[in-house]
Amino acid sequence: MMTTDSSMDRHIQQTTERLICIKQQLSHPSTFTTAARELLEWCADPRAFQRSFEPGLIGCLTIVSRVAAQNGYDLDLGYRLLAVCAAHRDKFTPKSAVYGVYQV
Numbered sequence: 001m002m003t004t005d006s007s008m009d010r011h012i013q014q015t016t017e018r019l020i021c022i023k024q025q026l027s028h029p030s031t032f033t034t035a036a037r038e039l040l041e042w043c044a045d046p047r048a049f050q051r052s053f054e055p056g057l058i059g060c061l062t063i064v065s066r067v068a069a070q071n072g073y074d075l076d077l078g079y080r081l082l083a084v085c086a087a088h089r090d091k092f093t094p095k096s097a098v099y100g101v102y103q104v
Contacts, residue, residue, distance in 0.1 A: 012052045019056030026063040029072030036064065036077045043084045049091035058092075061085055 025035035039060055042048050048057065061082060068078025 015053055016056050019053065019060060023056070023060045023063055026060055027067065029070075032067065032073050033077060036074065036081055039064075040077070040081045040084060043081065043088070046088070046091070049088045051093065054092060057085070 022035045022039055025031035026039075043057075064078045064081055067073050068075050068082075
């Protein structure tokens with residue numbers, strides 16, 4: 001059982017670190033599309049919406065909502081990402097579910 005717990009902790013830590021990297025990549029036009037596509041693919045799995053990943057995911061969505069409509073970014077991709085996450089709003093904590101990251 002201890003191995004399972006540490007394995008899960010390691011998975012959560014690695015995923016959290018990856019979300020931090022994706023968030024940074026979403027902030028730059030040159031890396032936005034690749035990062036947004038990776039995040040969109042990740043969000044296709046319902047496990048992406050676990051509470052332990054919520055702060056990182058909300059951080060990424062906040063960046064997407066801020067930059068997607070700007071020149072050099074991909075508005076359509078940003079919109080699709082936000083729409084996928086909005087469809088899973090019921091999996092977020094109430095505070096995050098009402099947070100205005102879903103508006104581009």
